[in-house]
Amino acid sequence: MQQKNVPTGIGLGLRSRLMKAIERGEADGEIAFLEISPENHMHRGGSSPARFLKLADRFPIITHSLAMSLGGTGPFDAGYMGEMKRFLDRFGGAWHSDHLCFCGADGRALHDLLPIPFTKVCAQRVADRIREVQDRLGRPMLIENISYYQALGHSEMDEATFVAEVLERADCGLLLDVNNVYVNAKNHDFDPYAWLKTIPLHRVRQLHVAGHERWDETMLIDTHGAEVLPEVQDMMSWVIERIGPTPVLLERDRHIPPLAEMLREVRALDAVYQAAVARHAANRAQA
Amino acid sequence: MTDPLAPLRALQGALCARDAASALRTDLRGFLSRQGLEGADLEAMVEAGPTRLLAYRTMVQGRLRRTIKAYIPRVAHLLGNRYAQEFCTYMEVRAPRTHYLRDVPAEFVAWARERWATMPDLPAYLGDLARYEILRDEVANAPGGGEPETGQALALDRPLRIDGSAQLQKFAYAVHEVAGTPIDQTPEPPARATTLLVYRNRKTHRVHFVDLTPRAGALMRRLLAGEPVQVALAGAASDTGGQLNDEFLAAMVHFLTDLSERGVVLGAEP
Ligand SMILES: [Fe+2]
Numbered sequence: 001m002q003q004k005n006v007p008t009g010i011g012l013g014l015r016s017r018l019m020k021a022i023e024r025g026e027a028d029g030e031i032a033f034l035e036i037s038p039e040n041h042m043h044r045g046g047s048s049p050a051r052f053l054k055l056a057d058r059f060p061i062i063t064h065s066l067a068m069s070l071g072g073t074g075p076f077d078a079g080y081m082g083e084m085k086r087f088l089d090r091f092g093g094a095w096h097s098d099h100l101c102f103c104g105a106d107g108r109a110l111h112d113l114l115p116i117p118f119t120k121v122c123a124q125r126v127a128d129r130i131r132e133v134q135d136r137l138g139r140p141m142l143i144e145n146i147s148y149y150q151a152l153g154h155s156e157m158d159e160a161t162f163v164a165e166v167l168e169r170a171d172c173g174l175l176l177d178v179n180n181v182y183v184n185a186k187n188h189d190f191d192p193y194a195w196l197k198t199i200p201l202h203r204v205r206q207l208h209v210a211g212h213e214r215w216d217e218t219m220l221i222d223t224h225g226a227e228v229l230p231e232v233q234d235m236m237s238w239v240i241e242r243i244g245p246t247p248v249l250l251e252r253d254r255h256i257p258p259l260a261e262m263l264r265e266v267r268a269l270d271a272v273y274q275a276a277v278a279r280h281a282a283n284r285a286q287a
Numbered sequence: 288m289t290d291p292l293a294p295l296r297a298l299q300g301a302l303c304a305r306d307a308a309s310a311l312r313t314d315l316r317g318f319l320s321r322q323g324l325e326g327a328d329l330e331a332m333v334e335a336g337p338t339r340l341l342a343y344r345t346m347v348q349g350r351l352r353r354t355i356k357a358y359i360p361r362v363a364h365l366l367g368n369r370y371a372q373e374f375c376t377y378m379e380v381r382a383p384r385t386h387y388l389r390d391v392p393a394e395f396v397a398w399a400r401e402r403w404a405t406m407p408d409l410p411a412y413l414g415d416l417a418r419y420e421i422l423r424d425e426v427a428n429a430p431g432g433g434e435p436e437t438g439q440a441l442a443l444d445r446p447l448r449i450d451g452s453a454q455l456q457k458f459a460y461a462v463h464e465v466a467g468t469p470i471d472q473t474p475e476p477p478a479r480a481t482t483l484l485v486y487r488n489r490k491t492h493r494v495h496f497v498d499l500t501p502r503a504g505a506l507m508r509r510l511l512a513g514e515p516v517q518v519a520l521a522g523a524a525s526d527t528g529g530q531l532n533d534e535f536l537a538a539m540v541h542f543l544t545d546l547s548e549r550g551v552v553l554g555a556e557p
Contacts, residue, residue, distance in 0.1 A: 039387055045432040045452060047492035067386040073292050080386045105295045108382045111354075111391070112347045114298060117328070121291040150339035153294030153328035215342055 225254030
């Protein structure tokens with residue numbers, strides 16, 4: 001599922017803690033891309049956009065926003081969407097992504113990724129909104145599956161079926177977060193590979209892998225605050241073996257170690273990734 | 288047919304309502320019904336129990352409460368336990384509206400400043416201090432700024448171009464004078480009407496505060512509103528009860544020259 005002008009391999013998220021080392025060139029040649037959240041750089045002046053501008057010249061950029069509230073109520077904020085379009089016209093790549101969630105209802109913006117009901121009506125609603133966003137931004141959208149800690153209201157289907165339903169109705173791509181699948185599988189007691197077999201893998205354009213932490217004895221939370229578990233790496237491998245070279249983001253948002261240590265994790269993950277890519281190529285040659 | 292969006296509003300209610308932390312534990316069904324949930328949606332969420340809703344509430348409120356506190360450390364310290372209560376009320380009656388997390392503290396302060404002004408048991412300078420505390424980040428990140436110089440000398444009949452990061456803030460207290468003291472030993476700022484010009488240096492991106500005299504403040508307010516220089520000068524003189532004489536003009540020319548050197552005044556608009 002390779003596309004033109006799309007970086008493949010392991011990338012990192014641009015976090016302020018890593019910025020200085022990346023500016024010094026310490027990630028050059030080590031990462032396939034930088035994933036950035038436009039909200040951190042748009043509608044903003046001063047040193048932050050000035051620094052970003054220089055990095056955008058040196059690394060392929062993949063954009064991934066946090067606050068669109070694709071599953072939300074009410075119309076999209078015109079000012080925010082306008083700024084987003086201007087930003088993406090300048091820095092965006094083959095797609096833009098945000099989460100399959102809502103961030104607040106009736107004008108509130110709670111700055112978190114909240115679940116939406118797994119119903120047909122909701123799938124159609126969010127698919128319509130994704131199509132609207134694609135039109136407004138003038139580029140394809142990917143949606144990311146989130147970690148959810150409780151299904152919201154009455155569920156007509158399971159999460160994987162819901163994600164598949166939205167993807168088909170919106171005719172959009174999937175940013176597959178395998179750590180979120182793993183966390184949900186643990187919290188809601190299902191088989192993560194059954195989940196992966198339910199979604200249309202041919203729609204996967206990008207992956208996220210991350211670590212997570214424990215909230216209490218009954219619940220894991222997706223904090224991106226730890227190293228990636230072997231089980232989550234295995235899930236990445238399983239997917240890459242089936243879809244081939246793809247951009248894979250190593251997410252880390254809490255307890256961010258120095259860049260050198262992050263790069264060691266990148267290299268370890270890359271070894272797993274390359275082996276999966278090789279298996280994919282071998283499978284294709286056989287077929 | 289039940290409202291397909293009711294579950295979203297019910298979750299938002301659990302995250303924002305002041306009484307939700309206790310109501311979810313003691314009367315989950317009653318609370319969710321009051322949020323508009325009914326039928327199969329209500330039954331499913333009652334069956335699931337309150338634990339995960341409470342976890343969501345802790346996560347969402349905690350993140351926003353910490354974000355705001357990080358921007359107003361002095362005010363949060365002065366409020367003590369009351370900060371959490373004020374935050375809780377904010378979440379219920381207003382809550383963030385901006386899509387930018389970094390702008391949430393300013394929204395909170397805009398809401399709180401009006402409210403605190405009506406609360407006699409709080410220090411009268413608290414709202415001013417909160418506004419002052421968020422100013423540095425607000426100006427550091429202001430979308431405007433760095434506009435090109437016009438290349439045209441000051442002309443009396445034209446407005447001046449002013450760097451887009453610049454803003455004027457009026458305070459009833461000299462809140463800037465307490466900056467630099469330890470957070471837990473913030474002295475009471477002097478009750479003195481104060482006008483600060485705040486801007487971001489075009490090259491270094493550092494934020495600067497300039498404490499203006501009343502007439503410089505009056506002039507700046509008019510120039511920022513786009514008045515031609517002569518109109519602004521005459522207005523500033525009358526605003527401050529002064530005369531448009533040589534002494535006044537010399538002082539204001541000196542002021543504008545200083546602002547040109549600082550890169551705040553960028554020449555006459557063509
Ligand atoms: Fe993710």
